Amino acid sequence: MRRLISSLLVIAAFCATSGSAFAQFGAVTEGVKKAGSATKEAGKTTVDATQKGAKATAKGTKKVATEANDVVQTTYTCADGTTDKATVKDNACKSHGGAKADARTKH
Numbered sequence: 001m002r003r004l005i006s007s008l009l010v011i012a013a014f015c016a017t018s019g020s021a022f023a024q025f026g027a028v029t030e031g032v033k034k035a036g037s038a039t040k041e042a043g044k045t046t047v048d049a050t051q052k053g054a055k056a057t058a059k060g061t062k063k064v065a066t067e068a069n070d071v072v073q074t075t076y077t078c079a080d081g082t083t084d085k086a087t088v089k090d091n092a093c094k095s096h097g098g099a100k101a102d103a104r105t106k107h
Helices: 004-074
Strands: 075-076 084-085
Touching: none
Parallel strands: none
Antiparallel strands: 075 084
């Protein structure tokens, strides 16, 4: 009989302490879920900011490239009469027989 009572006391003690352990586990689980959702939101915010920054950079780069392209390129007349824009005369009119020689002025 003593063994039965002592066994029941041990089981009762185990059940009493494990209930609070499960309650603590539930609180930990909720904390992890909240931290996970906060991390997910921070990640979304970071992605949005990065995309906006990339769009602004691309827009600025395109504008600068267009302006630089207009400034640097020269229009050349090709051997077949067409015109071509290039930064260097050697690269102009490659598929049109090359660029015409410049007319020389007499001194």
